[in-house]
Amino acid sequence: MSGLTSAWYEQFVRPLLFALEPETAHHFALRALQFPGALAALRRFAPAPQPVTLFNLKFRNPLGLAAGFDKNGVAIPAWEALGFGFVEIGTVTAKPQPGNPKPRIFRYPSQRALINRLGFNNDGAEVVAERLRKLRRSSRAPSIPIGVNLGKSRVTPIEEAAADYLFSFRLLQPLADYIALNVSSPNTPGLRSLQEHAALVDLLRTITAENALLPERKPILLKIAPDLAEVEIREIMNACEEFGIAGIIATNTTLDHAAIAPDETGGLSGEPLRARATEVVKFLCDHTQLPVIGVGGICDAESAREKLDAGAQLLQLYTGYIYRGPGLLREILCA
Numbered sequence: 506m507s508g509l510t511s512a513w514y515e516q517f518v519r520p521l522l523f524a525l526e527p528e529t530a531h532h533f534a535l536r537a538l539q540f541p542g543a544l545a546a547l548r549r550f551a552p553a554p555q556p557v558t559l560f561n562l563k564f565r566n567p568l569g570l571a572a573g574f575d576k577n578g579v580a581i582p583a584w585e586a587l588g589f590g591f592v593e594i595g596t597v598t599a600k601p602q603p604g605n606p607k608p609r610i611f612r613y614p615s616q617r618a619l620i621n622r623l624g625f626n627n628d629g630a631e632v633v634a635e636r637l638r639k640l641r642r643s644s645r646a647p648s649i650p651i652g653v654n655l656g657k658s659r660v661t662p663i664e665e666a667a668a669d670y671l672f673s674f675r676l677l678q679p680l681a682d683y684i685a686l687n688v689s690s691p692n693t694p695g696l697r698s699l700q701e702h703a704a705l706v707d708l709l710r711t712i713t714a715e716n717a718l719l720p721e722r723k724p725i726l727l728k729i730a731p732d733l734a735e736v737e738i739r740e741i742m743n744a745c746e747e748f749g750i751a752g753i754i755a756t757n758t759t760l761d762h763a764a765i766a767p768d769e770t771g772g773l774s775g776e777p778l779r780a781r782a783t784e785v786v787k788f789l790c791d792h793t794q795l796p797v798i799g800v801g802g803i804c805d806a807e808s809a810r811e812k813l814d815a816g817a818q819l820l821q822l823y824t825g826y827i828y829r830g831p832g833l834l835r836e837i838l839c840a
Contacts, residue, residue: 511832518830527610527619535575538583544645550831551588552838559796559818560724560751562650562682566590567813568834571800571821572654572685572728576627578636585647588834592647593821594633595654596687599672601629602659605692611769617804617828618778621758622771624692625656630673637680650682654728656690663695666704667711674712678723686712689730689757691772697730702740709748724751731756731781731801735788742793752796754821755785759801775824778802783815790816804829806840 522530537543555566569591570584578594585592604626611620627633633653640646655677661669670686678684686708688699699708709727716722727750729741745753758772759781765773779802786799799817803809804825812820826833 511830511836514830514832515828519828523612523614526608527612528607531574531610535580538580544582544586547583547586550834551586552835555590555838557590557819560683562591562724564590564819565649566834566838567819568809568837569593569652569798569819569821570826571823572596572652572687573621573623574823574826578633578640578651578653581640581647581651582645585649587831589649591650591652591682591819593652593654593685595627595685596625596656596690597627597630597633597653597673597677598625598656598658599630599669600658600660601632602626609771611771613765613775614828616764616776617824618765618773618775619824619827620762620765620769620771620773622692622769624659625690630655630676634676634680637677641680651680652683652685652726653677653681654685654687656687657693657696657699659693663698663704666699667708670708671711671715674715678716678719679721681723683724683726683751684712685726685728685754687728687757689728691730691758691760700729700733700737700741702744705741705744706748709744709750713748713750726750726752726754726798728754728757729785731759731778731785732761733785738785738788739792742789742795745795746793750795752798752818753789753793754798754800755789755817756782756801774801775828776802776804776808779804779808779811783811786812786817787815803837805833806837809837810840 557564572593605624758774764777782801798819799812800821
């Protein structure tokens with residue numbers, strides 16, 4: 506089975522996908538995962554369960570799909586079938602938006618890396634909420650937790666960011682198992698300024714106050730950038746603790762492209778991010794009791810263990826999964 510899930514993908518499937526332009530390959534893969542009757546075949550890839558409980562949620566295993574892969578939540582049953590312990594869809598914005606001009610995804614195979622400047626292209630909160638509502642009511646409703654990653658609409662002024670997130674939160678909180686607030690993408694102008702203390706406090710106060718009013722409170726997580734100084738991370742931790750945030754996702758993509766040539770504008774993910782993402786995970790785990798989800802540069806069992814040893818309680822995959830395929834889950838969980 507390991508040959509089917511790992512070497513088979515890398516030798517046969519990945520070359521076919523990589524022969525396509527990156528975004529074309531991405532959409533092709535998402536469409537294939539929605540093909541009728543695909544779920545039974547996909548379940549052959551799934552590793553045995555290794556349950557983890559966190560945020561009062563039961564995860565089938567500690568490996569999740571990071572936000573950005575399935576932005577609109579169109580293939581959630583397939584991710585469960587493939588063996589992920591949880592899925593985070595999005596980033597979803599209050600208003601639908603096309604994102605930045607193409608091309609906007611760039612591969613660096615020798616470094617198992619990507620640069621993207623997608624810019625939160627998504628169907629918008631109302632459409633995604635209706636899609637999730639239908640899925641929850643259907644026979645295909647997943648048993649694994651679904652997180653929804655929220656971001657700011659590009660057209661919304663930064664001073665109105667909290668209200669923009671709140672619109673999406675009200676629609677999607679009842680349908681999500683947890684909500685992640687993305688204040689760290691480098692591809693929406695001004696977004697990372699929401700990590701600054703005053704703006705972050707305003708956002709967290711707004712969202713947590715609304716969460717307390719709803720019939721069922723949901724865990725709220727914050728996704729942060731890897732390009733922060735320690736003093737900035739400390740301020741973020743303090744704000745999260747003050748407002749009862751459930752955990753921190755570390756990290757988003759980086760603006761440090763020193764390892765990449767030729768360069769492109771956007772956020773870098775994959776192996777070049779590995780060391781810095783682990784440093785941030787370790788700093789967080791050394792200085793706060795808040796649970797941390799580690800993400801960034803996880804391409805094999807060793808890099809996954811590195812983040813767990815640094816203190817992460819859950820992990821998320823994206824770029825490593827593109828390069829390694831379904832066998833990566835089994836490789837990590839069976840190591």
